[in-house]
Amino acid sequence: MRPTVLDPLFAPVSTLPGIGPKIAKLVSGLVGGLPDRDATVADLLFHIPHSLIDRRHRPGIAYSENGDIVTLDVTIGRHMPPPRNSKAPYKITAFDDTGQIDFVFFHPRGDWLAKTFPEGERRIVSGKVEWFHERPQMVHPDYSLKPEEAAQMPAIEPVYPLTAGLASKTLQKAMKAALEKLPDVPEWLNEAHLHREGWPDFKEALQTLHAPGEKSDIEPQSLFYQRLAYDELLASQLALALVRAHMRTLGGIARTPSGALQNAVIGALPFQLTASQAKAIEDINADLAEPVRMLRLLQGDVGAGKTVVALAALAQVIETGAQGALMAPTEILARQHFASMAPLCEKAGIRLALMTGKDSQKERRIRQEQLDAGEIDLVVGTHALFQGSVTFKDLGMVVVDEQHRFGVHQRLALSGKGQGVDVLVMTATPIPRTLVLTCFGDMDVSRLTEKPAGRKPIKTVSVSLDRLDEIMSRVGAAISEGQKVYWVCPLVEESEKIDLAAVEDRHRVLEHELHQRISLVHGRMTADEKDAAMADFKSGATRVLVATTVIEVGVDVPDATIIVIEHAERFGLAQLHQLRGRVGRGDKPSSCVLLYKGPLGETAGARLNIMRETNDGFLIAEEDLKLRGGGEILGTRQSGTPGFRIARAEDHADLMEIARDDARLILETDPDLKSERGEALRCLLYLFGRDTAIRLLRAG
Incomplete structure (x- = not known):
């Protein structure tokens, strides 16, 4: 049974103001409700802001930098509506002691503008400034308030990840209402640990992340963020430890044969x-x-x-x-x-x-x-x-x-x-x-950690796509010496058609250039077609295999010695490393060619450098984690660690180790979670959706 103190957090988001059935669907998709039910208030509260808007910045018109979000105390000047049937925007001039600015609107309602920006009156206006032809302008300001209403504008506003069709203001309003439902939950962390880390309690941590006082409050290393990340990691580790304990109680069989x-x-x-x-x-x-x-x-x-x-x-x-x-x-x-x-x-x-x-x-x-x-x-x-x-x-x-x-x-x-x-x-x-x-x-x-004896290291080079012809002629030379070559084309999930065209096109060009039949494998082929193409390549009937990343896992052709990976900048490190492992399986020296389209971004450049420098998969995995977060390594596309909404593998790795030790200790001293802390930990497991583990407890 779920502890009743948590009931307000398990109400559906549709109970919050401004969220009807249609918006509830959008919110559920965004914050990760289950497919068969709407997201809950707790799901919404675990949707953490990724940045802030600071409305305290008031430099004056002339000192507002291009691209900055500023708050200005201005007097409204003239309204300049566009001529009838014109596509031009509606402009309003305004000024302060330092200079003049234009507020710009597309397709506005004139009566609304006249009321919100009355000529000759003072207004507090906040939004993003852009300089255009040496003049500052603000397109669709976020706020326009009378001086006496200025306190209604949040000084610091959290910015959340959004989804198409969901307005930021709608989400902010729902979040505010959700925070008001936050109950006082029992403390599930060890008192001494809490004290040592200087962490706040669960409620304060969550309230601060949604209503931060400073930018530093929402950074992954802040005390508020760390507290919640640890809660989530502890819930996960405790659930795994309960599963493990359950597996152990099912009993195994001692197997001691002669060997x-x-x-x-x-x-x-x-x-x-x-x-x-x-x-x-x-x-x-x-x-x-x-x-x-x-x-x-x-x-x-x-x-x-x-x-x-x-x-x-x-x-x-x-x-x-x-x-x-x-x-x-x-x-x-x-x-x-x-x-x-x-x-x-x-x-x-x-x-x-x-x-x-x-x-x-x-x-x-x-x-x-x-x-x-x-x-x-x-x-x-x-x-x-x-x-x-x-x-x-x-x-x-x-x-x-x-x-x-x-x-x-x-x-x-x-x-x-x-x-x-x-x-x-x-x-x-x-x-x-x-x-x-x-x-x-x-x-x-x-x-x-070692490779079997006789395996040669793989030489890795990166080459710009401008030198494609040169690579093709090298591949031709290698084949004439009896070598076999993989040629990998990338997959962009959004558009299978383009990919298919790219792979088939590359296949055609290579057949034409190398004057021979070449195998082709891609995701749209039937299993029989794939098997036949692979068999030709394996037997040597064809010497080149053009493929999408289907060949990433486990295909074994020991005499293949070269792999060309096209658009290598689009692949993650772990994937590049997996693909490279298709060659170097025999006793001949092998090479991997990373073809990239310049100019390279910083992350892509770093990836290709690491690939050139090392063949060590574990080192590569650690680097990959730093470059792109844990989710993708295990094939879960969301950012962050698989199954986590708050904790991030790259920022909270040290907390993970502590959480695991903590979970083990808890189950040694209180295997049925019956103590006062045990009861509080049951709340934690429910909150983070790990309640299936509670059912494994002997006491139910």
């Missing part, structure tokens, strides 16, 4: 394990030997050998008589995992099967019967298959590959497919430490 099957897999490898691979396998074996369920994240750069670690872990579980499953996000990847594991499984004696959406009903039925009879040890397929009706005789371990959207709920759902199922999540996106805590705070983490 013979695992050794057989490792012995079948044509190379030696790297030190970090060996360490990851050791950590996983230790997890499996415990009677609690494993939840581990395996992070490794492209080509660091995660699949080998996963197979070694699966072998350990299969030796105890249980079954394993590996889930990949796409069919291409599932097939690739299957192909790379098949020879190792054959040598070690593991019965491996592939299940994809292309299987006929008959094939699927046979597979299902084999799984139920325990005749298959390890099945590889896409996520969709496992979320459906597939059953197992005795599922012991699941490996989830490359799925950021595979969240806490799916991890819980998986556990229903077997008794004490152990879970290993793999990702090739190097996720900065702070984001690992955010999204995988309920997991232990292993990192693969």
Whole structure:
């Protein structure tokens, strides 16, 4: 049950003045209500201003700088309406002791202007000044008040992110009403911690962010902002810790086989394990030997050998008589995992099967019967298959590959497919430490930091698009020496048609220039068409593959040695790094060409520099976080950290660590949240939409 003190905050925004059903829809879209319900008052209050307008700046007309927002004390001069049927604006002159200014209006109502700007009277007018032909003007001033009404104008006005069709004044009015509904909530933070940081209470922090006294009040490092960011991070970490505790109570199975099957897999490898691979396998074996369920994240750069670690872990579980499953996000990847594991499984004696959406009903039925009879040890397929009706005789371990959207709920759902199922999540996106805590705070983490032996570093250069012809002739020369080349075109989500045209156009030009057939892969093709194009490239029937970013994850062609990324300035760092990882997978030196269209902005320039300087994915991920915020790294488009409205990974990383430790300590001392602070923390979880975690508490 939600604590009643929070009821005013869970009222729909449509209960606020000025917000009818139509505006409520706009507000919900802006502040992140759920698709099936309007946003609440709390959702609105967590929509934080991004900047301020300071109306205290009163320089006088002559001293107003171009582009500044100023407040002027003026006497209204003449009205100059435009001639009939003319498109010219309506102008009003005004003056003070320092000079003269024009107020400019387009399509105004004359009677309204006469009332608001009466000739010969004094008015306090505020708005943005622009100098035009050496004369100052103000287009559509924000305020025009009688001197005795001047106090009605806010001295400092917060500026919020808006959406089309929603006026700033409407949002401000609703926000003011929402603030009046703010109840006094019990303090959920530790008294000593609160005191040490000098933070205000929750209510004061929220009130100050919406009615700041100074610009510094709304900066991410202000005490008010930090307090709320910490609240949000604590809610998230506490929810993850509750999920983790719940997973643990479901109990696991201690798996301590002889290790013979695992050794057989490792012995079948044509190379030696790297030190970090060996360490990851050791950590996983230790997890499996415990009677609690494993939840581990395996992070490794492209080509660091995660699949080998996963197979070694699966072998350990299969030796105890249980079954394993590996889930990949796409069919291409599932097939690739299957192909790379098949020879190792054959040598070690593991019965491996592939299940994809292309299987006929008959094939699927046979597979299902084999799984139920325990005749298959390890099945590889896409996520969709496992979320459906597939059953197992005795599922012991699941490996989830490359799925950021595979969240806490799916991890819980998986556990229903077997008794004490152990879970290993793999990702090739190097996720900065702070984001690992955010999204995988309920997991232990292993990192693969070296590349397998024999891999050569990739040489990266950036080249202006003006030199396109030169790059094409170099590609031609490389192909004639037997090399293979990827050519990547960017994707602008807003306009698929333009992209398709760009990719097809590039494909045509390259075929014409290089006088040979070239493979093409883009998002509008069917899976069969994509597979056929990939197969041609892999087999060497074609030597160049032109693609949109579909090839980003997991496509494995060891003899491809060059990748050209067109319009590299449009890609994020993590994505450039992922794409670069498509080459350098064999033992030949490889190169990555970043083609950019100048002039480069500061961020884009910084990105390309980092790419040239380092091949280290973890370093790149940390830099990426600084350059563009955490949301995009994990594929959630909003700015800020995934699932967060206030906290920002790049500004509040240190708070994340403290919140995690705090959450763990809370659950050690008060696992059912029954103490006074525990009851207050329940309020916190509800406020930040983490109440599903409360249902996991043993007490309900």
